[in-house]
Amino acid sequence: MNRKFKLILIAAFVLIGVVAFLLVIRTPGEDASPQAEQKFLRVGPKEITIRNVTKDPVTYTLAPVGSNIKPIEKHLAVGAVERVPTTQTLVVAYQKNGREVSYSLYPGKPYSFRYDSSDQLDIWIGAHGREDAEDLAPFVPTPPEVVNKMLELAKADKDSVIYDIGCGDGRILVTAAKKYGSRGVGIDIDPVRIKESKANARESGVEKLVKFREEDATKTDISLATIVTLYLLSESNELLRPKLERELKPGTLIVTHNYIVPGWEDKEIDSATVMDKEGKSHSIFLYKR
Ligand SMILES: C[S@@+](CC[C@H](N)C(=O)[O-])C[C@H]1O[C@@H](n2cnc3c(N)ncnc32)[C@H](O)[C@@H]1O
Known part of the structure; x- marks a missing residue:
């Protein structure tokens, strides 16, 4: 075998090797299986x-x-x-x-x-096992007495646009629509919760006032809100704080159940304590952006 033929044979083997490697190896992000x-x-x-x-x-x-x-x-x-x-x-x-x-x-x-x-x-x-989204809190519904007080503190009315971040079964927005005629957008990552929310809105006849979206709340645009409701853990409120500061208009009210927004001590304008039917005490914090 002459030298030139040997070189061509080696080059062909190298080329076949590279093509085989590229066909077999895929980065995890490209794996669509x-x-x-x-x-x-x-x-x-x-x-x-x-x-x-x-x-x-x-x-x-x-x-x-x-x-x-x-x-x-x-x-x-x-x-x-x-x-x-x-x-x-x-x-x-x-x-x-x-x-x-x-x-x-x-x-x-x-x-x-x-x-x-x-x-x-x-x-x-937890709320979900997804790897592409934060787990902000497990589903625990806010008792009706607490929902009423949250809406009262935030002075919900027919001009309000309320965003419930992690809306669970949609009770806060359905109550606001029924009592005050407020409009609402509920976001939850769990499809079961979104189904429940839509069913609750239908049953209460307020489906024209409220929308529910199955989304990761950390990636949803919330800039149209006049009121934001949060029943999430403190570390989740802290994680959302830059987003709230970036997207919400000055004057937007943020009302939280049981958990503060760390770093917003100067923005707290009111608070309340409410007893539920079982005698359990709940804290409510009102912040103004
Ligand atoms: C404590 S529950 C609050 C439910 C409702 N806001 C209430 O007060 O009755 C928290 C909700 O956040 C949802 N959640 C957790 N992580 C989320 C995420 N990344 N995006 C949207 N929702 C999320 C959970 O599925 C759960 O329904």
């Missing part, structure tokens, strides 16, 4: 998702409930989501206040490591 799409969906029935919304990496162990298997140690970076395929209930264990605590985690449910009110690590049920 059903499995890749699945990760943007809510948690599937045969998996548990665990998200770290704290400001520190979290170390924990997982083991099937009631088994003698040695628990597996895991590490979760800040903001990361771990998807655990399982049909079994798992036990999660981690250090809290210098001692080990453990909880059961159920398949089909999303969970989040958050700080509790004493700034200690804890695990809570």
Whole structure:
């Protein structure tokens, strides 16, 4: 074989190698397989998702409930989501206040490591298992007495345009539309909540006044609001603060249930405490942008 022919043969092999490499290797962002799409969906029935919304990496162990298997140690970076395929209930264990605590985690449910009110690590049920959106808070509805007081403090009326960020079953906006004729836009990432909200609006005959959108609230334009209602955790209110400052017109009222907007101490203009039917006390904070 002469030298020239050898060189052509080597070049052909290199070219075939490069083409094969490009065909096989795809970056994760380009992967459009059903499995890749699945990760943007809510948690599937045969998996548990665990998200770290704290400001520190979290170390924990997982083991099937009631088994003698040695628990597996895991590490979760800040903001990361771990998807655990399982049909079994798992036990999660981690250090809290210098001692080990453990909880059961159920398949089909999303969970989040958050700080509790004493700034200690804890695990809570989450709103979704998506990796492309913040988990602002799990669904916990505001009791009717608290909804009424929030709307009263914000002086809702027929000219108000109320945005409920993380609207749950839509009760705040449906109540405002029924009582005051206010218009409203509810945003929730959970399709089940949006369905409930639309059904509630229909039942109350206010579907012309309120709209509900299945969206990530951190990415929704809220600039048309005259009132914003929030029943989210403090760290979520803090995360949303730059967006509220950027998009809301001066004079917009922001009314929060139970959780303050950290960094807005100078914007707080009123507050109230309301007892619900079960005798539980709720705080309401009113801010002016
Ligand atoms: C505590 S509930 C509040 C429900 C309602 N605003 C109320 O006061 O009755 C919080 C809601 O935020 C939703 N949520 C969580 N993360 C979200 C996100 N990134 N975008 C939109 N909604 C989100 C949850 O699905 C849940 O319904």
